[in-house]
Amino acid sequence: MFKDGRWIGPILDQHMHLDRNNRYLEAVNEFVIAGGTAINLVHKPNFSKLPVSLSEYRSVYEETLEMAREVRDKFEISVSVILGPHPVAWENQIHTLGLEESTSLHIQAVKLALEYISLGDAVCLGEVGRPHYPVDEKTWAASNELLLEIMRLANEAKTSVQLHVEDNGEKTYSDLAKICDESGLPRHFAIRHYAPADITQEFTHGLSATVSVGKGSISKIVECIGKSNSFWGMETDYLDDPRRPGAVLGPKTIPKRTHQLSKELIDNGYSEAEVSEILTNIHFTWPNEIYS
Numbered sequence: 644m645f646k647d648g649r650w651i652g653p654i655l656d657q658h659m660h661l662d663r664n665n666r667y668l669e670a671v672n673e674f675v676i677a678g679g680t681a682i683n684l685v686h687k688p689n690f691s692k693l694p695v696s697l698s699e700y701r702s703v704y705e706e707t708l709e710m711a712r713e714v715r716d717k718f719e720i721s722v723s724v725i726l727g728p729h730p731v732a733w734e735n736q737i738h739t740l741g742l743e744e745s746t747s748l749h750i751q752a753v754k755l756a757l758e759y760i761s762l763g764d765a766v767c768l769g770e771v772g773r774p775h776y777p778v779d780e781k782t783w784a785a786s787n788e789l790l791l792e793i794m795r796l797a798n799e800a801k802t803s804v805q806l807h808v809e810d811n812g813e814k815t816y817s818d819l820a821k822i823c824d825e826s827g828l829p830r831h832f833a834i835r836h837y838a839p840a841d842i843t844q845e846f847t848h849g850l851s852a853t854v855s856v857g858k859g860s861i862s863k864i865v866e867c868i869g870k871s872n873s874f875w876g877m878e879t880d881y882l883d884d885p886r887r888p889g890a891v892l893g894p895k896t897i898p899k900r901t902h903q904l905s906k907e908l909i910d911n912g913y914s915e916a917e918v919s920e921i922l923t924n925i926h927f928t929w930p931n932e933i934y935s
């Protein structure tokens with residue numbers, strides 16, 4: 644889908660948060676004007692007021708679903724919702740509720756998200772995972788047990804998970820692949836969010852990846868693309884948080900990087916038809932297989 648040498652097909656941001664109290668629709672508008680056509684709206688936890696009961700989880704999930712409806716009404720883009728309790732919320736609540744209570748609440752919140760997914764209101768469980776910062780041994784062991792249980796539940800529900808995890812390169816992937824296999828969840832249904840640009844098979848172990856496409860990521864993707872054999876895509880992890888403007892990428896990033904990828908592939912000798920196939924895969928065909 645090229646017109647005068649420019650990609651005019653689908654452009655999906657696979658991991659974006661929005662916040663009614665921050666830039667919200669203005670941020671979506673920026674994405675749309677830049678050429679974006681679809682977003683995965685990922686539930687954003689409010690760390691200063693975390694839910695302490697299942698009914699509170701229900702109301703914060705409803706808020707995310709409501710934003711998705713509003714964005715669909717206002718813009719001609721497709722919005723898919725990713726719902727789940729954040730692993731950092733679980734870790735934080737160990738200090739307030741205790742390990743047992745925090746874990747039980749977390750599992751209940753996972754099951755609730757799976758209900759919304761079975762109703763078709765959401766397409767994927769996430770972000771779930773484990774703390775991305777060092778924790779004591781007991782907490783680390785508990786977080787791995789919890790993740791195994793979450794993956795089992797996702798597998799029973801035949802849904803994928805978007806994973807928020809530490810960044811320890813290939814080791815993180817090989818760890819996750821083990822947990823995945825033990826749970827029965829197909830590896831391509833485990834999607835590493837905020838993933839590095841290395842999309843080669845040796846690195847990802849067959850897990851799916853949504854690459855955080857910061858500076859330099861596109862040349863790395865181009866270098867790896869021939870050695871990739873699993874699903875990958877692009878994300879900003881836009882936080883819609885004025886206090887952390889530089890923490891993640893802005894709403895225009897995915898359209899911008901898509902055009903950059905297209906240009907670099909063409910410069911490397913790919914034909915428009917080949918580039919078209921790649922861009923259709925990452926922004927449309929593969930997402931349809933892993934989010935439903």
Ligand SMILES: [Zn+2]
Nearest residue numbers: 658685770880
């Ligand atoms: Zn996120």
